Amino acid sequence: MSLTELTIADAASGLRARQFSAVELVRAHVDAIDALNPRLNAYITSTREAALKAAQQADEVLARGEARSLTGIPLGIKDLFCTNGVRTTAASNILRNFVPPYESTVTANLLRDGAVFVGKTNLDEFAMGSANITSAFGPVENPWKRNGDDAALVPGGSSGGSAAAVAAGLAMGATGTDTGGSIRQPAAYCGIVGLKPTYGRCSRFGTIAYASSLDQAGPMARSVRDCAIMLQSMAGFDERDSTSVNCDVPDYSAAIGRSLKGLKVGIPAEYRAEGLSAEIGAAWLQGIAWLKAAGCEIVDVSLPHTKYGLATYYIVAPAECSSNLARYDGLRFGERVPGDTLDAMYEATRRAGFGPEVRRRIMMGTYVLSAGYYDAYYLKAQKVRTLIRRDFTEAFEKVDVLLTPTAPTPAFAQGEQSDDPVQMYLNDIFTVPASMAGMPAMSVPVGLGATGLPLGLQLIGRPFDEETLLATGSALEQAAGFTHRPAIRAEAAK
Numbered sequence: 001m002s003l004t005e006l007t008i009a010d011a012a013s014g015l016r017a018r019q020f021s022a023v024e025l026v027r028a029h030v031d032a033i034d035a036l037n038p039r040l041n042a043y044i045t046s047t048r049e050a051a052l053k054a055a056q057q058a059d060e061v062l063a064r065g066e067a068r069s070l071t072g073i074p075l076g077i078k079d080l081f082c083t084n085g086v087r088t089t090a091a092s093n094i095l096r097n098f099v100p101p102y103e104s105t106v107t108a109n110l111l112r113d114g115a116v117f118v119g120k121t122n123l124d125e126f127a128m129g130s131a132n133i134t135s136a137f138g139p140v141e142n143p144w145k146r147n148g149d150d151a152a153l154v155p156g157g158s159s160g161g162s163a164a165a166v167a168a169g170l171a172m173g174a175t176g177t178d179t180g181g182s183i184r185q186p187a188a189y190c191g192i193v194g195l196k197p198t199y200g201r202c203s204r205f206g207t208i209a210y211a212s213s214l215d216q217a218g219p220m221a222r223s224v225r226d227c228a229i230m231l232q233s234m235a236g237f238d239e240r241d242s243t244s245v246n247c248d249v250p251d252y253s254a255a256i257g258r259s260l261k262g263l264k265v266g267i268p269a270e271y272r273a274e275g276l277s278a279e280i281g282a283a284w285l286q287g288i289a290w291l292k293a294a295g296c297e298i299v300d301v302s303l304p305h306t307k308y309g310l311a312t313y314y315i316v317a318p319a320e321c322s323s324n325l326a327r328y329d330g331l332r333f334g335e336r337v338p339g340d341t342l343d344a345m346y347e348a349t350r351r352a353g354f355g356p357e358v359r360r361r362i363m364m365g366t367y368v369l370s371a372g373y374y375d376a377y378y379l380k381a382q383k384v385r386t387l388i389r390r391d392f393t394e395a396f397e398k399v400d401v402l403l404t405p406t407a408p409t410p411a412f413a414q415g416e417q418s419d420d421p422v423q424m425y426l427n428d429i430f431t432v433p434a435s436m437a438g439m440p441a442m443s444v445p446v447g448l449g450a451t452g453l454p455l456g457l458q459l460i461g462r463p464f465d466e467e468t469l470l471a472t473g474s475a476l477e478q479a480a481g482f483t484h485r486p487a488i489r490a491e492a493a494k
Contacts, residue, residue: 003028004169004489008073008226011172015062015072022062022072026055026116029074033119033170036488040141042155042164043119044079045087054116061114069229071114076171078162079120080127081107081217082206086117090208091125091135094334094353104206105238106175106217113233118171122161125355126325127177127210130185130427132160133414134357142190142411143168143486147452151413156186156427162220163190169489173221173230177207179214180313181406181431184443187220188406188456191445191484193473194220195227198463199438200245202231203238211320212243214313214435224444224473228252231466247464255467256474261295263472266399270306271430277409279449284405287446287457290479291403291472299399303391308384309433310426315368315381316436321358322365328353389437392460401472402460405430406443410453434460444473446480454484 003025006014014020030048037043051074058072082088082100089095103111111117124134131154132140140160142153144167155164159176163186166174176183178196187194195218202217209215219230232253237246267288272281292298330336330349337352339345354362368377395402407427434441440463443456457476461469 004032006172007223008070008172008221008229009223011073012069016067022055022058022116023052025072026051026074026118029118029169029171032168036168036170040143040164040168041138042122042140042161042168042170043076044089044091044122044137044161045120047086047117047119051116051118058114058116068113070110070233073115073172074118075110075115076119076121076162076165076174077107077117078123078159078175078177080123080177080208081175082208083107083117083120086120088120088208089137091123091137092353092355092358093136094328094349096136096335098334102206105203105240106207106234109233109236115233121165121174124158124160125358126208126321127158127179127182128321128357128361129157130181132157132186134355136355139414140164141414143488144191144411144453145487153411153413154189156189156407156411158182159220160186163187163192163194166190166192166220166222167486173219173226175217175234176220177215177217178435179211179317180435181428183218183220184431184441184458185407185427187443188445188454189411191454191482191486192220192222193224193227193442193444193477194218195231195442195466195469196435196440197231197235197466198440200243201440201464201466202234203236203241203244205238205240209324211317212324213320214317224470224477225253225256227442228256228470245464250467252466252470255470258471259295260291260472260475263296263401263468264299264399265291265296265472266299266301266395266402268301268303268306268395268402268404270303271404273408273429275408275426275429276405280405280408280410280455283446283455283457284403287403287476290476294475294479301395301399301402303395303433305384305387305391306433309388309436310429312381312384312388313428313432313436314364315377316385318361318365319369319378320365322362322369325358325362385436388433392437392439396462400462401468404458404460406456406458407431410449410451410455430458439463440466440469442469442473444476444480445482446476447482448484
């Protein structure tokens with residue numbers, strides 16, 4: 001088996017058993033990046049030499065018997081996390097040459113536990129998008145193909161580079177951020193596991209902000225167990241982040257394989273929405289059957305305000321992005337375009353620095369926060385958001401976890417929806433409500449559709465109960481037996 005086919009758990013065991021070295025493991029992945037990234041564009045910045053040097057140091061740690069959970073494991077880092085001395089762009093021209101002098105808390109935690117970073121993964125600009133086609137560095141291509149069709153497919157967004165890298169064997173795992181589904185939806189499109197923790201579980205310090213009340217870092221990997229290993233490292237209280245929650249981080253790996261007997265699984269009626277493809281609906285029914293066979297009790301529940309989730313999200317998130325992105329003015333950091341006056345410099349800098357989708361969301365956000373519209377839009381949206389959260393709270397009085405589709409369709413081709421922003425936004429219809437409520441949620445691949453593309457199911461849990469998500473997700477994973485890989489991986493293994 002190629003080293004790029006291993007899971008994080010298997011690679012960690014192999015390293016400790018001296019079956020291969022960290023240098024060999026990391027070299028296999030950076031060689032795969034060299035071979036496939038020109039086509040997939042999953043990475044904005046490759047850190048080959050630094051990664052190989054870190055792998056040598058990991059081998060020394062392994063030789064001393066001092067390995068930690070991720071020692072020698074090659075990971076991709078979404079280019080939204082500040083990395084000390086390594087370019088961090090947020091996939092935007094305005095930060096094209098920005099090199100942070102400090103490390104984000106999430107990446108610092110991963111480095112503490114021995115991870116080796118092989119590069120910074122591509123994303124939708126400032127994490128604004130559902131298809132990874134808004135990046136200033138070009139779109140990411142999904143490593144999967146439809147049967148008999150060579151059309152380039154989207155990997156989902158905004159963490160599409162991370163999803164594509166993991167699916168194609170260019171990293172064993174990767175970090176993502178999820179504001180309205182940006183970990184789970186690309187995970188579903190690329191046939192991997194993606195976990196959005198509870199809001200506040202992972203620090204946002206050093207993560208470039210899109211919408212501060214929604215953004216949450218999380219792991220993306222090839223298995224549920226790998227996500228548990230990564231989350232164990234990423235999670236924890238951080239006094240530098242006022243939204244970080246000071247609570248214990250449990251042993252997530254201990255939840256894998258836990259008995260589900262008596263677990264109550266809720267099936268929300270509102271997720272049987274218009275636009276849900278027949279094959280994803282069938283996968284949902286199959287998932288219900290698998291969990292029932294594992295000893296779960298299936299309970300119908302209602303989340304009546306789900307239908308307002310998407311509209312509410314596209315008021316709250318742009319409003320927060322309008323405020324957060326005001327800092328990019330050409331004065332303090334980032335690119336600057338000269339102008340005859342201060343206002344002219346601001347305008348020229350932001351016009352050249354921001355792409356169309358970012359400008360669209362800034363304009364939307366500025367509008368809903370403006371005088372005369374704040375109460376009509378933003379304040380009302382926050383009230384509806386409270387109702388959405390109440391729906392989940394009431395549902396979790398009856399059940400332990402919810403099972404839904406992750407996305408309404410499998411991955412689509414680049415250009416199919418690019419001229420229709422509203423249709424593009426609808427791809428997040430099943431993921432946004434959990435984000436609005438701050439709940440943990442995870443996407444697990446459960447099969448292939450009629451065209452040979454991955455299908456994912458979503459699990460939503462109680463706040464800070466990622467353990468139940470991991471336990472339920474591992475049961476789904478075992479029942480589905482999803483071992484499919486995109487054909488492009490064979491190219492990297494040659």
